[in-house]
Amino acid sequence: MAAVLTRDIVKTFDEINAVNGISLRVPDGEFMVLLGPSGCGKTTLLRIICGLEQQTSGDLLIGGNIVNDIPPRARGIAMMFQSYGLYPHYTVRNNIAFPLRTQRMPSQDIQKKVGWAAQLLGIGHLLDRRPRQLSGGERQRVALARALVREPTALLLDEPLSNLDAKLRTSARQEIKNFQQRVGLTTIYVTHDQVEAMGMGDRIAVIDHGRVRQVGTPIEIYQDPADLFVATFVGAPPMNIVTCNGGGYLGFRPENFLPRDMIGDDGVTEFSFRVDRSEYLGSERIVYGVMDGFDSKQPITAKLPPAHVAEGSVRPGEWHRFAVKNSELRRFEASGNRSTRH
Amino acid sequence: MPEPLARSLRVTGFSLGVAFFVILAAFPFYWMAITAFKQNSDLYDITNIPFWFNEPPTLEHIRYLFKETLFARWLSNSLIIGVCVTAITLVTAVPAGYSLARMTSRKGEALGIAIFLTYLVPPTLLFLPLSRIVTELGLQNSMWSLVLVYPTFTIPFCSWLLMGFFKALPIEIEEAAIVDGCSVFCAFIKMAVPLSLPAILTVVIFTFTLTLQEFVYALTFISSSDQKPITLGVSTDLIRGDVFFWGEIMAGALIAAVPVAIAYNLFLDRFIAGITGGAVK
Numbered sequence: 269m270a271a272v273l274t275r276d277i278v279k280t281f282d283e284i285n286a287v288n289g290i291s292l293r294v295p296d297g298e299f300m301v302l303l304g305p306s307g308c309g310k311t312t313l314l315r316i317i318c319g320l321e322q323q324t325s326g327d328l329l330i331g332g333n334i335v336n337d338i339p340p341r342a343r344g345i346a347m348m349f350q351s352y353g354l355y356p357h358y359t360v361r362n363n364i365a366f367p368l369r370t371q372r373m374p375s376q377d378i379q380k381k382v383g384w385a386a387q388l389l390g391i392g393h394l395l396d397r398r399p400r401q402l403s404g405g406e407r408q409r410v411a412l413a414r415a416l417v418r419e420p421t422a423l424l425l426d427e428p429l430s431n432l433d434a435k436l437r438t439s440a441r442q443e444i445k446n447f448q449q450r451v452g453l454t455t456i457y458v459t460h461d462q463v464e465a466m467g468m469g470d471r472i473a474v475i476d477h478g479r480v481r482q483v484g485t486p487i488e489i490y491q492d493p494a495d496l497f498v499a500t501f502v503g504a505p506p507m508n509i510v511t512c513n514g515g516g517y518l519g520f521r522p523e524n525f526l527p528r529d530m531i532g533d534d535g536v537t538e539f540s541f542r543v544d545r546s547e548y549l550g551s552e553r554i555v556y557g558v559m560d561g562f563d564s565k566q567p568i569t570a571k572l573p574p575a576h577v578a579e580g581s582v583r584p585g586e587w588h589r590f591a592v593k594n595s596e597l598r599r600f601e602a603s604g605n606r607s608t609r610h
Numbered sequence: 611m612p613e614p615l616a617r618s619l620r621v622t623g624f625s626l627g628v629a630f631f632v633i634l635a636a637f638p639f640y641w642m643a644i645t646a647f648k649q650n651s652d653l654y655d656i657t658n659i660p661f662w663f664n665e666p667p668t669l670e671h672i673r674y675l676f677k678e679t680l681f682a683r684w685l686s687n688s689l690i691i692g693v694c695v696t697a698i699t700l701v702t703a704v705p706a707g708y709s710l711a712r713m714t715s716r717k718g719e720a721l722g723i724a725i726f727l728t729y730l731v732p733p734t735l736l737f738l739p740l741s742r743i744v745t746e747l748g749l750q751n752s753m754w755s756l757v758l759v760y761p762t763f764t765i766p767f768c769s770w771l772l773m774g775f776f777k778a779l780p781i782e783i784e785e786a787a788i789v790d791g792c793s794v795f796c797a798f799i800k801m802a803v804p805l806s807l808p809a810i811l812t813v814v815i816f817t818f819t820l821t822l823q824e825f826v827y828a829l830t831f832i833s834s835s836d837q838k839p840i841t842l843g844v845s846t847d848l849i850r851g852d853v854f855f856w857g858e859i860m861a862g863a864l865i866a867a868v869p870v871a872i873a874y875n876l877f878l879d880r881f882i883a884g885i886t887g888g889a890v891k
Contacts, residue, residue: 370791
């Protein structure tokens, strides 16, 4: 196991910068999530780390050594692909054994290792099947077993859950996270799904247009977004952003935007809010509307606890007094960056 | 019209249509088969009904082929040429198709089309420059000249066919192998080749049939009987002046056709997968 460090990595495809100078430090044993919209360069960065793409410039260090010119097979990194990339003409056993065979490990040791990996992921009974006879969740475990069997220096995962249905995704998320904690493996996980990122990452790197916008723990990313992109990309519904009179922007999370009487009296900013539409989602009620005196590109949303807000109290067309605690307000400069915090 | 009647009419119409095309396709083979076993007196008596045996069938033509002509030699020549050309084509076209599919950017597409276009140049144009090459190499009047020449049209087409098939293989499989410790070449050998067996089989059958039925180059480059492949031998040595040895010609064609027909039928499904595999996503 080893730390992974990228130093100002740039990757250009046909004069378009897919990765535009990314420096990222993933310490030994950390679960790092690369989060960003599709086409932001996160998968390209992952492919550079495992060696399937060569960066245009910049350095890549694994365990302290520069590995720019080392071929993928010598980097000791394992990767799990979005479609798993299982070998369809091999049995599960041979799929898992393949990374060991390429290292010319004696077959007795291979048997032992395959048994260990299969047991770890609970796929011992599937060893003689072929990939096409497996369900999506089983395929994912086989791919994970294959990635882990040779005890890689780091594990790279490229949207591993996107082929699973929603129910399975939740349990698979848990499994991967548990597993990673148990083995303490340096892991870089690419996703566009913020729920996965928030739920699994020790730290998250939010990437857009080939650049890192912010690196931080899920709490930092959510509570203190570094710029407007992070603020609106993370969170569902996203942070409300309104233009301020003096230039710049003001942001607040929908769950902090509540009827005036639900918030105490200390340090509160009040707004006048007209309700246009309301959605009942069981655990919460999402209310859409506009705010008097503020411009916003998106409708302003408020996320209300249904237990405290009755159906009749927020009817469409009505004006209400809403408020946000001052400590929950985030200010952004006109450039989109976060204003210095007070 | 009542429904059952309409349905039986539709079925009958469909069956008649199919029957028409089956007869159209099968008739030449039928004609070939019965002619091969007819006695000459039956064959050349114009008062006989030509569609069936009027005298008992005979193996005389086949005996004549093997005893009085070099037919066995032609067969083995064709077989040797076919095997050699197929081997050369595989060794060249499989890596070529793979490289065109995987290792080039947009230029690869244009290159693939350019390679395919060379297949469309007619042999009647090419045999003039090729005959010069064959002479320079001292291969004139030798069946090895055909082993040299046939790959010029099998390789372009097969590279193109394989390119389409390799493009349809998910690249993640090879990339996974590369990350798992393979070199690019090892990923090609261990993943791409076994997974494209249907396409490779198609190439084998296609190349073999093409060399078996080729005529123009063989006629141009070979004149001694013992060097001829079967297509040339049958049509030059069994027509003497204006005398056609119909029974022997048909027997020769039948013997050459049967193994190919069996091979096609055994591999038909895979063959179709190979041809359509690259085209359909």
